[in-house]
Each structure stands twice: as structure tokens, then as C-alpha cells.
Amino acid sequence: MDMSVKIAGVEFKNPVMEASGTFGSGVEYSEFVDLNKLGAVVTKGVANVPWPGNPTPRIAETYGGMINAIGLQNPGIDVFIKRDIPFLRQYDTRIIVNVCGRTTEDYIDVVERLGDEPVDMLEINISCPNVKEGGIAFGQDPKAVEAITKAVKAHAKQPIIMKLSPNVTDITVMAKAAQAGGTDAISLINTLTGMKIDIHKRAFALANKTGGLSGPAIKPVALRMVYQTAQAVQVPIIGMGGIMNGEDALEFILAGASAVAIGTANFHNPYATVETVEGIRSYMERYGIDDISQLIGAVR
Amino acid sequence: MDMSVKIAGVEFKNPVMEASGTFGSGVEYSEFVDLNKLGAVVTKGVANVPWPGNPTPRIAETYGGMINAIGLQNPGIDVFIKRDIPFLRQYDTRIIVNVCGRTTEDYIDVVERLGDEPVDMLEINISCPNVKEGGIAFGQDPKAVEAITKAVKAHAKQPIIMKLSPNVTDITVMAKAAQAGGTDAISLINTLTGMKIDIHKRAFALANKTGGLSGPAIKPVALRMVYQTAQAVQVPIIGMGGIMNGEDALEFILAGASAVAIGTANFHNPYATVETVEGIRSYMERYGIDDISQLIGAVR
Amino acid sequence: MAKIKMTAVVAGQEQLTEDIFDMRIKAAQVAEDAVPGQFVSLYTKDGAKLLPRPISLCGIDREAGELRLVYRIAGAGTKEFSRLKAGDTIDVLGPLGNGFPMEPGKKAFLIGGGIGIPPMLELAKALAEANARLAGSASAQAGAQLAGSASAQAGAQPAGSALAQAGAQPDGGLPEQDGGRTGLVQSILGYRDSQMFLKHEFEAFGPVHVATEDGSAGTAGNVLDAIREQGLSADIIYACGPTPMLRALKAYAAEQGIPCFLSLEEKMACGVGACLACVCQSKDVDGHSQVHNKRICKDGPVFLADEIEL
Amino acid sequence: MAKIKMTAVVAGQEQLTEDIFDMRIKAAQVAEDAVPGQFVSLYTKDGAKLLPRPISLCGIDREAGELRLVYRIAGAGTKEFSRLKAGDTIDVLGPLGNGFPMEPGKKAFLIGGGIGIPPMLELAKALAEANARLAGSASAQAGAQLAGSASAQAGAQPAGSALAQAGAQPDGGLPEQDGGRTGLVQSILGYRDSQMFLKHEFEAFGPVHVATEDGSAGTAGNVLDAIREQGLSADIIYACGPTPMLRALKAYAAEQGIPCFLSLEEKMACGVGACLACVCQSKDVDGHSQVHNKRICKDGPVFLADEIEL
Ligand SMILES: Cc1cc2nc3c(=O)[nH]c(=O)nc-3n(C[C@H](O)[C@H](O)[C@H](O)COP(=O)(O)OP(=O)(O)OC[C@H]3O[C@@H](n4cnc5c(N)ncnc54)[C@H](O)[C@@H]3O)c2cc1C
Ligand SMILES: Cc1cc2nc3c(=O)[nH]c(=O)nc-3n(C[C@H](O)[C@H](O)[C@H](O)COP(=O)(O)OP(=O)(O)OC[C@H]3O[C@@H](n4cnc5c(N)ncnc54)[C@H](O)[C@@H]3O)c2cc1C
Ligand SMILES: Cc1cc2nc3c(=O)[nH]c(=O)nc-3n(C[C@H](O)[C@H](O)[C@H](O)COP(=O)(O)O)c2cc1C
Numbered sequence A, B: 001m002d003m004s005v006k007i008a009g010v011e012f013k014n015p016v017m018e019a020s021g022t023f024g025s026g027v028e029y030s031e032f033v034d035l036n037k038l039g040a041v042v043t044k045g046v047a048n049v050p051w052p053g054n055p056t057p058r059i060a061e062t063y064g065g066m067i068n069a070i071g072l073q074n075p076g077i078d079v080f081i082k083r084d085i086p087f088l089r090q091y092d093t094r095i096i097v098n099v100c101g102r103t104t105e106d107y108i109d110v111v112e113r114l115g116d117e118p119v120d121m122l123e124i125n126i127s128c129p130n131v132k133e134g135g136i137a138f139g140q141d142p143k144a145v146e147a148i149t150k151a152v153k154a155h156a157k158q159p160i161i162m163k164l165s166p167n168v169t170d171i172t173v174m175a176k177a178a179q180a181g182g183t184d185a186i187s188l189i190n191t192l193t194g195m196k197i198d199i200h201k202r203a204f205a206l207a208n209k210t211g212g213l214s215g216p217a218i219k220p221v222a223l224r225m226v227y228q229t230a231q232a233v234q235v236p237i238i239g240m241g242g243i244m245n246g247e248d249a250l251e252f253i254l255a256g257a258s259a260v261a262i263g264t265a266n267f268h269n270p271y272a273t274v275e276t277v278e279g280i281r282s283y284m285e286r287y288g289i290d291d292i293s294q295l296i297g298a299v300r
Numbered sequence C, D: 001m002a003k004i005k006m007t008a009v010v011a012g013q014e015q016l017t018e019d020i021f022d023m024r025i026k027a028a029q030v031a032e033d034a035v036p037g038q039f040v041s042l043y044t045k046d047g048a049k050l051l052p053r054p055i056s057l058c059g060i061d062r063e064a065g066e067l068r069l070v071y072r073i074a075g076a077g078t079k080e081f082s083r084l085k086a087g088d089t090i091d092v093l094g095p096l097g098n099g100f101p102m103e104p105g106k107k108a109f110l111i112g113g114g115i116g117i118p119p120m121l122e123l124a125k126a127l128a129e130a131n132a133r134l135a136g137s138a139s140a141q142a143g144a145q146l147a148g149s150a151s152a153q154a155g156a157q158p159a160g161s162a163l164a165q166a167g168a169q170p171d172g173g174l175p176e177q178d179g180g181r182t183g184l185v186q187s188i189l190g191y192r193d194s195q196m197f198l199k200h201e202f203e204a205f206g207p208v209h210v211a212t213e214d215g216s217a218g219t220a221g222n223v224l225d226a227i228r229e230q231g232l233s234a235d236i237i238y239a240c241g242p243t244p245m246l247r248a249l250k251a252y253a254a255e256q257g258i259p260c261f262l263s264l265e266e267k268m269a270c271g272v273g274a275c276l277a278c279v280c281q282s283k284d285v286d287g288h289s290q291v292h293n294k295r296i297c298k299d300g301p302v303f304l305a306d307e308i309e310l
């Protein structure tokens, strides 16, 4: 049985990775799961310099999900290269580095610093709803999407994945813009902008007022966008948004995702990533599917 | 203690109504709740002629919510006027008629037919994701929103409420367009477009492929949009999206909604509407709030 | 038939087959008004699952205030229900739907396919009782005192035995009906295999014929194969089961020129007729929306086969 | 300290006050490695609530493989936990966080405010035991055979009584420590009112002082009012409680020039240091992100007061 998938020339032993920002650089969850069993580890967004992130409270639970406004706290690319890449190199898994920035130059800076590093792909986050500059602003205008994709692609030595925001009227417009800019793959969805109010304190639950909604609550929206995008572009798609287990992952694969990422589910179940791999495997066994590529985009 | 609210000159005994399409014209749920206790009954979308709606399956359960693609099945305005308005007139509650159409003329047709009918407000649904023409297409382009608002307003004898789609990049742009078109109030949110796949049948869960996501899963998105809209426009807002009880309703009111509507919650709990009224009342008692207007938009 | 949502207490639960369970719940207010062919909707305790699960009434015990629900584990909701034990609670909405129209005195097929079998049991009981009452009053007319008293007792006694008694009465009044009085309720049950849940309970109300998909019991094949193999006939059909079976029965009934009542299924949200999720296509313009869509939860689940497109 | 998520069985649950519950769970693999000041995260059974609820360890019983959790009903999650009975299951993640640094032999304040009291109990026990061991080895150095054997037994015996014994030994070796040996663990507990949950259990490990907000017992006011009113002093502070209390203690410790360890709280998602939800502001650049944010769940929840901004 073949669970391996190829995205932009990079082969993954299976289509399961975790979603950026929910798994650090893998250190913490390596106490729970064998990172060798994952298709890839996608690291928390890293910028050219350290970012302190937002004030607390940074998260709040919502019905079937959560909102977060971490604000891309990160140690900056220097520490990341020195500390996190060597840690991940110990494992037999692909490394995808998630990149964030305030300006196009910030992104390029990080991408260039990573050029000679042993990482497999770069995921460019133009969809974070929790920072004032950069982030989502890039991801909501097709011209900006195309421009930043082009700029990053021109400087990147590794294949790039543009990570799109679901907070748009038509996801296919953004996906086509990323494709026009030359992206090698697309990942979606980042979080939906949400809010929670504490009625007893009569205050916002998050210090940042709004935060990004994630978890199974958003799965139907994510799945719809993956499907629409798969019909609209030729580049491979990494699907995410509320995946809790193998069955959820299979919905995304059937809708057209070549790989899937597990985010919020890790907080509910630290074994969610490897259990998703097993869930897909047993589905393939049950239905006698010997190559996962037979499932990708099979529902249309 | 004063729970009454005034929207566009219309006084409601309390700020709780149910959301269009989840309550028919009240007949069915009148077996469970006393309609006299509701601020208003908002009827299922009605067009100028009967619409058959979409093929089944029309709904599917999702995590913390559901997706629906009813497709605005309705008996047309003639039957509606003959049968549903007289039924509702038996009760001491406001009547808001939700209007749908495929073209601007369709909307105007219905609105004109209602001109001399004893209904209190008209809610103009330009945000249904489940019909091929009309519906959401009107709701995703600010120019179209303004134009249809103007056209409907020019023909409406009752105050109008434009019902906005959350499937947009920036809800405030649409809200401002509706305000510019002369709407008397705004209601939001309609459903988020979503999808579900049956991995065993390898088919879409809905005959229509996509459907509108509703229920508590979407509450954070709805609340964020109500808040943003309240900061952006002067017209009153009717907030909805995942409200299950008084506490949820209070979040919307604190975020700036003058009234709230209960949709999917009715399916989970047929008493949800009156229980929400009671929940708001006991909160006001607990905190010694004697006029609900003190709570509207109190968190900013 | 006032509808209510209430918290019921589980009176007991048994496992009938690998995946079929038999649960009794105390829900007197729902049982009070319920009739055969109606259903209830059950709520899970998992906040992630908002919609209730429609389950037909397999038994209505007004005196005990109990409902009997026989269901198959189809997904996570029914799985959760299957773990409930006596004393646990479950939220229930009902009674929902129209129920089967009772036409006593007619020679009937009660046809259940798979998990469509349970609702036919309460119908079998009710029809047998109604037949017995009818026979009783017919006998009474004919002056046969004994039959009348047996019939009067039928309500209190186990229906099967009352019926057996009634059937044993010499009765010259209505020869045609009489000839088949014990045979008026003919149950035809279609199973997957020899795990024939509920079968013996149907036997109390009349002859029972079985078809199994795997041929391990009764006629190998479907319920129509059984009807043909056994050379059975009837004046009316009541049926519940998978759509292909219902479609075949509709055609068979048309061919035979007999009325046929079918109980349908569709995904539901409200269960009370408000949301228009659960429609089926009807031949005539429907009363609610003036299109061709009847609401299964409210106008059904039981429809005359001629009224609907399958 | 390997972390694990496992399904624990509830060993028992008692209600301590109107809204405070005391639950013991069987979670041997978590208990094995746990130390005072650490916490676990508990999962609800409601699918609508995905995030676990962090609860401090009030007791660690390695031999029985049990954890004791004392918590206040704050919302729907803790409400659900409060309904659990012996034999029920609950999913638990742990052990989490760093725990209190043990500095035996020092005269310590163990300060708990409100629902910050529970974690101080296991610390009181552990410190008392450590103090007894220290006293034992000091006595052994001084050749006092009796004291040594009492200390050796301390682990197996109820810690309180071992300590009382140790304190009763004549001991000329370390006069300063000796003078206050039974007084090394000074617990200062701040309650809302006279519902003084856990108070008597602290008494086994040393003197206990109480402050109540409503003045119904002990010093009227907060824990610092109690310290001042009673003229107490210490060489080290351990504390858990509401932020205003911690802030006041930080200032007090700075004034006194003594080290102060504070256990902090913040909303958490992962509980293991991966998501960066639960940061507090640190004086120095932190090791993880090279900014000034320490992760309460991983780098804490216990911090030296000087290290953090409150
Ligand atoms: C009028 C009516 C009467 C029924 N009577 C019985 C009965 O007596 N015994 C029995 O075993 N089953 C019966 N069913 C089917 C039963 O409702 C489903 O098997 C059940 O809802 C599955 O729930 P789940 O959570 O286990 O499955 P899931 O597949 O996880 O359910 C997901 C969603 O789909 C809905 N759903 C899934 N299957 C069906 C279905 N076949 N029909 C309607 N909704 C469905 C569920 O209600 C839920 O909203 C009846 C259905 C209807 C419409
Ligand atoms: C390290 C640590 C140790 C704790 N130890 C204890 C203890 O021993 N006893 C005790 O009673 N309480 C303790 N708490 C607080 C406890 O975690 C909350 O009271 C609990 O999470 C509330 O859950 P709920 O579902 O009842 O409330 P809700 O308000 O409904 O919870 C909603 C969400 O907010 C989170 N949340 C709410 N209050 C807090 C809080 N104070 N801190 C962190 N998250 C919160 C919940 O975990 C959940 O994700 C501790 C908190 C932390 C961070
Ligand atoms: C706490 C948290 C932090 C996140 N940080 C990042 C990030 O740094 N970069 C990024 O591209 N996405 C980030 N995301 C978004 C996730 O990678 C993912 O796109 C989203 O959460 C949807 O998936 P899920 O529902 O499985 O969590 C974050 C999400 C969460 C919940």
C-alpha cells in the first residue's frame, strides 16, 4: 500500500503533517508522537527578527473550536536555524518552514536565509489575522497575493507553498493569483477571524479583541475552499482546518488535497497526527485502495 | 425592567426573534412556544412565485453545526399572504417577512405585494448561498448591494432590513453599501458556505454539493462581523449566527446588536427562543440593568 | 397529538443482533398520543452533535408510559444510544409524523426490510387489535356473545392471544373476512441473514414470512420474492424499508391495483415541518409550499405510494 | 518526566464547600513522575469543548497511583467534572509544568489564596518530608541515633507525625534550624469566608495562619495582613493565588530581600509549550522565543518573582 505523495517534486512518506503554529518545531510533541511517522513537520511561523506576539489572553475556547491571537511570537530566523533545524534533522521527516513577515522584504530576508539550509519546502503565511501589518493584508487582495508570491518565489531555493486566508469572498481568485505568481503549492485554510465576549466581565475574551477561529467548527468551510480551489488551479493543495482524525483527513483528500495538516486537534489529542496516519491507512485497507493518489480529488 | 427595543421606528417587546428559514411561518413551533413571547417572528424566505428548492439530501450535520441547501423552497407570495400572515396576526408579536428573489424585479414584486399587508418589516435576503441566481450574488459585491437596497427601498412601504452574507472579505464594506442604499437596518450573518463529504459513499453529503453552515460553530465569526459592522454603520443591527441561549444572545447585544435571531438552535431545542428571552431577563436582573439599551454595544 | 421535547429515562436496553438494539424509554407524555408509524427524535449528549436522530416507534405502551425503539448502529449517535442503561436519561422529541392509516378488516401485507422492520411491529399489533375489535362487533351483530367478550378483553390481554382466541371463534357473520381473520395481518420480513430480530414477536399477530439476502432462512432474496414464492396476496400494503424495496412495492401495488402505504426516510433537521429539509417529491402540488414537495417529518413519514415519486 | 495523555478512573470525589470539589483519580503513569507545583489538564466529555482544563496537583500518591485534584466550579467544564463518581473515567494529560523548587531547611511561607490553596498542600507535605530528612541526616551527623531512625521512617509514616517526632528530638547539631524545625513550613491561607477547605490538612505539616476576606475567621483581610498581624517571618516564599495577591507578595519579598516563587495562571491551549498561548512577561529574554515571554505551561507555572512582570 502506497501512502506517499509528491508535492512540487518533494516526496512525503504519507500525506499527514501538522499545521503551523500548533506544534512549535516539534520538540514538545515529540514527547507524545514519533516524528518519524509524520509526512512532514511544519514549523511555527518565523520572521527575520524575533517577534514578541500579542498580549494575553491569547486564546479562548469556542463551540467546537477556539480562537487565537498569538500574534506570531517567534525567535527570529537566526535562533531558528541554529536550534530548530538541527533538532528536526534528527528525524526522518520532511521539514516545512512557515515564514511570516510585515513587509515583502521581511519575507524575502527569511527565505534567503533559509536558502542553504536543509529544509524541504517553505510555507509562506500571508493569512495571519492576528498581526497589524503584513499577514492577512497580503492575503485578501489578489494583486498583492500574486506580487508577493512572485517576489518570494524569485528568492526561494526550496519550493514554496502559499498559505491562503479563508477570510475572502472568493478563494479561487486568491488561489489563481498565487498560481499566477508561480507558487509550487497552496495550503489552506488559515483561521477565520472570530471574536468572543465575556458577558460577565463585559470585555473581549482576547486581549487582541479578534482572533483566528480554528478546530472542527470550521471544517465545512475549509473543505469547501479546498474543493473549490482544486477545481480552479493545477498546483497541489495541502488542506487543513478542523481535521481531527483520519476520516476528516480523507474528506479533504477526496475533495482534492494532496496532503493534510492537523492543527487544533493536537491540543485535544496529542496523538492526533499519528492516529490520522493510521486512520487513513485502515480506510485504504478496508476499501482495497493500494495507492493514495487514487483518492486525491476523487469526489467532484 | 425594560427589554423592549426600537428598530427603525418599530418597537419590539424584546430583542429576540428567530432566524428566517428555521421556523417556517411559526405554525410548527407554535406547538412548543408561545409566539406572543417573541419580539418578532421572521418568516421563511418568500419569492414572487413558488420555488421548489433543491433536491435532497438538503442538510447534513457538522461538528457543532449543520450545513443546509434547502434552496429557498417557498409557496410564493400569494399563498403566503393568504395563509401565513393571517396565522401570525393572531399573535401579539411583530411580523418580519423575509424576501428572496432571482432578480431585482422579483424582490420588488414581493415587496410591492406586501405593501398593504399588516407586516412590520421586510428582511431582504441577498445572501442565500444555495440558489444559482440571485441570493448571494447580490450580497458579495458592494455596488450590487447598494443598488438592490436602493431599488427595494424605493418600493417598500415597510422599513427594510438588508440581510448580509458573511462570505465576504470585509463585511463593513457591504454594510456601508447597504447603508448608502438607504436600508433601515442590517441583519447578519447568513450562513457560511460549507461542504461535507461522505467518505464511505465517496460523494457529497448534500445533493447541492455545498450548503450554508449555521449553528454555534459559526458564532465567533458572526459575533466578529456584528461588532465590526456596529463600528462601521449607524443603522441598527439584528445579530445572528449560532445563538443557542441567553448568554450567546448577550454577546451579540454587547457587541452592538439591537436584536438577535435564533436559527439552528430551534432544531436542537424547540424552546430555544423563549429560553433566550428568559436568559436575557435573568442576566439583567442579576446585574441590575433596567433598560436593555444599556447593554447594546457596551463592549467596544 | 401535542409534540413535546422531554428528558426520558431509559427503562431498559437489550442487544438484539450484532448492531441492533432494543431500548425502552419512559416518556409517558409522548406515548400518550403516539400511533403506529410515528417516530421520535433522540438527542445525543455530545454538544458537537446538534441534530436529533429520528427513530420509529416499534412499540407504544400507553399504560406503562413507555416507548420501544429498535435501531441499528449507523454512526456515532446511535452508538452513543446503544451504551445507555436503565436509569440513564435521553432527550426525546415527539411524537412526530402522521403514522399509518388504520384499515382494519382488510387482508394486509405488513412489509419490513432490514431496519424498516421495527415500526411494522406496533402496526401489526394495532391492526390485529383493530381486526379483533371489528370481528368482535361483527360477531356481536351476529349475536355471538363469546367472540364479543374475547374482543372486549383484547386490549388488556396480550394482543396475540386475544387474536388467536378471536380467530378460533366460529363466526358466520362475515364469511370472507372470517376466512382469513387470523391471516389478515401477514408480515413479510426481509433480513440480511438469519439474525431475524423481532420475528417471533410478529408471529403473535398473524402469519410471518421471511426473506433473507443470503438465503440462510426463508426465501432467498427480497420480500417480493417471498410473496411470489409463497403465492401470497393482500388487499392493502404497509411497508417500511430501503428505497429500492419501496420502489418495487409501489410497482407491485400498482400492478395489483391495491393501495400501498410507504414509510419514507430523509435527513432531517427540525423534525416538525419547519425547515423543509426532509422533502420527498409528491405527484400533486403540496399543501405547504404549493410545489411538489411533501415534508416527510410532518406530512409523512407514511405516504400513499401513488402520491409520491420514488 | 514523560508526559502522557491517558484515561484515568475516578477513585472518589467529595464536595468540600458549595463550589469546591476534591477528586482523586487513578493515573499511575502521571503520578509516577509528578512533583508538587505541577498540574494536569483534564478533558471534558463534551465534544463542543476541545481544550483541556488545567488543574494543579493537590496530592500525589505514587504508591496508590493516584492524583488528588481540588478545584472550584468556574464554568461548564469544572461543572461536568464535579458530577463524576468513583468508577467514571476522565481523560488527563500530564504531568505538566515545572513544579516548585525544593529548598528544605529554610523557614518558608507557603501561601495560598482561594483556589490557589490546593497546590500548596502537596508542597507542604513534600517540604515537611524533606525537612525531616534533612534533620535526620543532620542528627545522624551529630551521632544522635534515635533521630536518624525516626527520619528514616518518615517516608512511610504520615509525614506530619514523623515530623512531630523529629521536632521532639533533642538535637544540638544545628541549633538555628532546630529552633524552628516544626515551624519551617508556615502555611498562610487566604479564604473568602469561614469555609476553610483543606485547612486542617495543612496543620499536619506546621503552623497554619488564616486570613478571610469577610473576617469570619483568622485575620480579617488578605494573607499579607495575616503575616503582619501575626508578626511572621520567613526566608523563602512559595505562593499560588490571584494575581493581586501574587503582585503584593512579589513586592513584599523584594522588601524583605527573600526569594519568592509564584505559581501563575493563564488561558492555555496545548499545555505543553507548543502553542505559545500561555505566556507571561519575563524580565530576561526567554530561552524559547528570545523575546520576553515565558510559557506558563512549560517554563512555569512556577517562576521566581524577580523573573517575571506581573
Ligand atoms: C422517519 C425516520 C425513522 C427512522 N427510524 C429508524 C428506526 O426505527 N431504527 C433505526 O435504526 N433507524 C431509523 N432511522 C434512521 C436513523 O435516523 C439513522 O440511522 C440515525 O439518525 C443515524 O444517526 P447516527 O448518529 O448513528 O449516524 P450518523 O450517520 O453519524 O448521523 C449523522 C447525521 O445524519 C442523520 N442520518 C444518518 N442516517 C440517517 C437516516 N437513515 N435517516 C435520517 N437521518 C439520518 C443523523 O440523524 C444525523 O443528523 C429512521 C429515520 C427516519 C428519517
Ligand atoms: C496552571 C493552572 C493550574 C490551575 N489549577 C487549578 C486548581 O488546582 N483548581 C482550580 O479550581 N482551578 C485551577 N485552575 C483554573 C482552572 O483551569 C479553570 O478554573 C478551569 O479551566 C475552568 O474551566 P471551566 O470549563 O469550568 O470554565 P470556563 O470558563 O467555561 O472555561 C472556558 C475556557 O477557559 C479556560 N479557563 C477558564 N478559567 C481559567 C483559568 N483561571 N485559568 C486557565 N484557564 C481558564 C478553560 O480551561 C477553558 O478552556 C488552574 C489554572 C492553571 C492555568
Ligand atoms: C494557536 C495557533 C497558532 C497558529 N500559528 C500559525 C502560524 O504561526 N502560521 C500559520 O501559517 N498558521 C498558524 N495557525 C493556523 C494553523 O496552521 C491552521 O491553518 C488553522 O489553525 C486551521 O487548522 P486547524 O483547524 O486544524 O487548527 C495557527 C493556529 C493556531 C490554532
Ligand SMILES: Cc1cc2nc3c(=O)[nH]c(=O)nc-3n(C[C@H](O)[C@H](O)[C@H](O)COP(=O)(O)O)c2cc1C
Pocket (backbone or CB within 6 Å): B019, B020, B021, B022, B044, B045, B068, B070, B072, B098, B125, B128, B163, B189, B190, B191, B213, B214, B215, B216, B218, B240, B241, B242, B243, B261, B262, B263, B264, B265, C269, C275
Ligand atoms: C435550514 C435553514 C434555512 C434557512 N433559510 C433561510 C431563508 O429562507 N432566508 C434567510 O434569509 N436565511 C435563511 N437561513 C439562514 C438563517 O436565517 C440564519 O441567518 C443562519 O442560519 C445563522 O443563524 P443560526 O446559526 O442561528 O442558524 C436558513 C438557515 C437554515 C439553517
Ligand code: FES
Pocket (backbone or CB within 6 Å): C267, C268, C269, C270, C271, C272, C273, C274, C275, C276, C277, C278, C279, C295, C296, C297, C298
Ligand atoms: S426536518 Fe424540518 S421539515 Fe422535516
Ligand code: FES
Pocket (backbone or CB within 6 Å): D267, D268, D269, D270, D271, D272, D273, D274, D275, D276, D277, D278, D279, D295, D296, D297, D298
Ligand atoms: S498552553 Fe500552549 S504554550 Fe502554554
